[in-house]
Amino acid sequence: MVKHNFPKKVHIREVGPRDGLQNESNFIQTEDKIEWINLLSASGLSYIEVTSFVNPTWIPALSDAELVAKQINKFDEVTYAALVPNMKGLTRALESKIDEVSVFISASETHNKKNINKTITETETVLSEVVRESIANNKTVRGYISTVFGCPYEGNVEIEKIIRLSDSLFEMGIDELSLGDTIGIANPLQVNFVLEELLKRYPADKIAMHFHNTRGTAMANVLASLEMGITKIDSSIGGLGGCPYAPGASGNLATDDLNYMLTGMGIQTNINSDKLHAAALFIQDKMNKPLESHSLKYSSTN
Ligand code: HMG
Numbered sequence: 001m002v003k004h005n006f007p008k009k010v011h012i013r014e015v016g017p018r019d020g021l022q023n024e025s026n027f028i029q030t031e032d033k034i035e036w037i038n039l040l041s042a043s044g045l046s047y048i049e050v051t052s053f054v055n056p057t058w059i060p061a062l063s064d065a066e067l068v069a070k071q072i073n074k075f076d077e078v079t080y081a082a083l084v085p086n087m088k089g090l091t092r093a094l095e096s097k098i099d100e101v102s103v104f105i106s107a108s109e110t111h112n113k114k115n116i117n118k119t120i121t122e123t124e125t126v127l128s129e130v131v132r133e134s135i136a137n138n139k140t141v142r143g144y145i146s147t148v149f150g151c152p153y154e155g156n157v158e159i160e161k162i163i164r165l166s167d168s169l170f171e172m173g174i175d176e177l178s179l180g181d182t183i184g185i186a187n188p189l190q191v192n193f194v195l196e197e198l199l200k201r202y203p204a205d206k207i208a209m210h211f212h213n214t215r216g217t218a219m220a221n222v223l224a225s226l227e228m229g230i231t232k233i234d235s236s237i238g239g240l241g242g243c244p245y246a247p248g249a250s251g252n253l254a255t256d257d258l259n260y261m262l263t264g265m266g267i268q269t270n271i272n273s274d275k276l277h278a279a280a281l282f283i284q285d286k287m288n289k290p291l292e293s294h295s296l297k298y299s300s301t302n
């Protein structure tokens with residue numbers, strides 16, 4: 001028997017309703033989003049990022065954030081999170097009774113500026129207040145760092161920048177850090193390199209990995225992460241996704257493909273694959289186009 005070092009259980013962070021839809025020019029009707037999120041909740045997923053409380057003129061696809069957050073059926077065993085860029089977003093998220101607040105910042109100045117119209121330093125000032133107020137309101141907080149493995153405008157991003165921002169976010173009080181490969185450029189050796197540095201400073205259960213699959217390397221990067229002890233992986237049902245302010249950013253790693261691989265490896269996810277598939281088919285139908293996940297493509301031919 002070959003020895004391996006994979007975890008027994010992996011927590012999938014479903015980001016489809018947020019990262020999956022934010023880049024879509026097609027507006028998915030609010031009632032369809034709600035029905036879809038309810039299907040995702042019923043599949044056994046324990047974490048769903050349901051929307052974004054960003055400026056709706058920047059992300060029109062999620063301009064119905066309040067309605068979605070308030071009208072979904074909330075399952076006790078599911079954490080419902082939403083993206084929050086500033087205090088205005090936090091006020092909206094708190095009124096909408098979101099469980100967890102997700103703040104975000106880029107490791108590269110140009111992407112940060114294009115994505116949230118501020119310098120990294122200005123953003124840190126905003127986020128420290130958002131994190132402080134979230135904690136004061138008994139919310140857990142997730143912190144994303146984008147462009148960890150490369151920036152569409154600046155290219156390579158030095159590890160020192162990732163370490164400095166990680167320290168800054170943890171000092172603010174975040175509970176979990178998600179490292180974003182925003183434009184799907186990473187390879188497993190880069191993942192090893194970045195994680196080796198971060199795991200010297202933080203325990204593995206504080207770190208999640210967020211891979212986009214632009215160049216087909218996301219699953220290999222997951223495996224590299226699991227081998228290093230990571231147990232939290234972000235993914236998006238059907239492989240939906242992308243950042244409108246990162247040219248070339250395509251879909252996220254697909255939840256259905258990820259769940260297939262993990263369960264096949266005997267790694268627990270607690271997700272019912274038939275119910276997950278039903279949620280994937282539902283949104284594919286509403287989007288009226290074939291989605292990217294291999295599981296969906298395979299099922300359409302069988
Ligand atoms: P700004 O224009 O600089 O904001 O945008 P401002 O503070 O100057 O305000 C301008 C107007 O926006 C004001 O309204 C504000 O009230 C309003 P006016 O007085 O003109 O009527 N406003 C808001 N309205 C609703 N909700 C808010 C809000 N904030 C201000 N929260 C801002 C700055 C950050 C708001 C804008 O740049 C923005 O919304 N950016 C979001 C972009 C985004 O969502 N990008 C994608 C998510 S990040 C990502 O995908 C990466 C990730 O997946 C990880 C990875 O893959 O690496 C997380």
Ligand code: MG
Pocket residue numbers: 019180182210212242243
């Ligand atoms: Mg993303």
